[in-house]
Amino acid sequence: MCGHLLAAGYAVRVFNRSRDRAGPLVEAGAEWCDSAAEVAAGSDVIFSIVGFPADVRSVILGPAGVLEGAASGSVVVDMTTSEPTLAVEIFTAAADHGVESLDAPVSGGDVGARNATLVVMVGGSGPAFDRVLPLFERLGQKIVLEGGPGAGQHTKMMNQIAIASGMIGVCEALLYAHSAGLDLERALDTISGGAAGSWSLTNYSPRILRGDLEPGFKIDHFLKDLGIALEEAAKMGLDLPGLALAKELYLAAREQGYGQKGTHALIAPLALRSGVDPGLGRGP
């Protein structure tokens, strides 16, 4: 993502806990900084994308964090999938420094990041969105201001909720078809174009059938998202049993050693609870 900005000719300053990982960007012309605060001090727009909400809090609100360095009039953009309430907290803290903030989580995975085809779901003010839009357009193909602070994160949660139960359906359908002795490729081809069709069915089923459980998007990261979604839902008084089931199944997948595999490795806990080979008799 940073590489796309460099390639477009923007002056870029970078910081990362592991300096080595920023090596290729520095070689490509980015200026190394020793802290997030130092990045922020010299920048009009400051992007962060880290792991967990605690990391977001630390890198933006913590010591030597973005808000320590950010000049009045700059814009802080957190692209981590994180808590909507934290996005609101950052918005307020940033405003106290005369700084704007946007929450802007993405979907599209590593492929989308590499090919600049991400979907960017943005929460914040219209003027801040307009200022950052030319930069977003270097990173993604669909950039939408969803509403005020937190609305980007909420839209990402909506996205993950739809994916979670959808993946249960895909994996259970494959498991059933396998146990029924169907020709899986043929049956998949039959149902993919109809009412059962989905992005997950089309894109992940073939990987499951060839025993390829590499990510895509890692279960450990998806579990973070499902945890946030369930907490937010609980705050709203929502009882979402499909989401709760998905989290339970993905926790089982992690316990079974699939945390670093892709979300479609949900086939494993489902197969194992029925005593079926997670490779559906064909995996490597």
Next chain:
Amino acid sequence: MCGHLLAAGYAVRVFNRSRDRAGPLVEAGAEWCDSAAEVAAGSDVIFSIVGFPADVRSVILGPAGVLEGAASGSVVVDMTTSEPTLAVEIFTAAADHGVESLDAPVSGGDVGARNATLVVMVGGSGPAFDRVLPLFERLGQKIVLEGGPGAGQHTKMMNQIAIASGMIGVCEALLYAHSAGLDLERALDTISGGAAGSWSLTNYSPRILRGDLEPGFKIDHFLKDLGIALEEAAKMGLDLPGLALAKELYLAAREQGYGQKGTHALIAPLALRSGVDPGLGRGP
């Protein structure tokens, strides 16, 4: 479906428990018969499409049923979504009469039936499939021999399993987005083209958002399918928690009076268990 065969110039004989409902077909040139056996006696290929497995059993295997009348060399085609094991039983009973049989459930709903765009999932022998294929091609746009007797039904079950959990994901995502105060149309548009995308999300979400819960495909019928799928899964030793959850939620929907509404009325039991208006504040 019968009308398409008539329109293609085939000689058609019809029977229905409620004669009135066959009126338009008789007017269009179909010959009325007083029983399924009588239909079968004069036909090379006999189609049935009824409600429940008990109805299939009655109309094909029962007194005055298809196999009482079917001539040796004819083909019985049951297009009801029904039990795979019953399809195998019919195949065996038909063979005892020198009759071939195919199970051939469809997807695509009333619209697919009307526009001859159904997907036809067929189980049975290759030669019987080849004989009936020109007729199937008048009814659908994708016709696939999935395997031996019961394979058509199993493929339909696979289809319904994928749809069931997928619909939970769609409805929970909408419910979350509504409670989060998002602009639902905008958020839906954002996520529909990405990894959360599905036929259900694209086709049913707009209906839910305008409070239109008319079928599509009725919950009462979907509950039949989910019951069959769960029973078949249990016979195979499979524990499918997403499917079980879907059945529980759809049973709640039926108890709440949504049995004659479409499958997307799953929004109702999900909303109600959280005390949210099933119309998401905008329904009629």
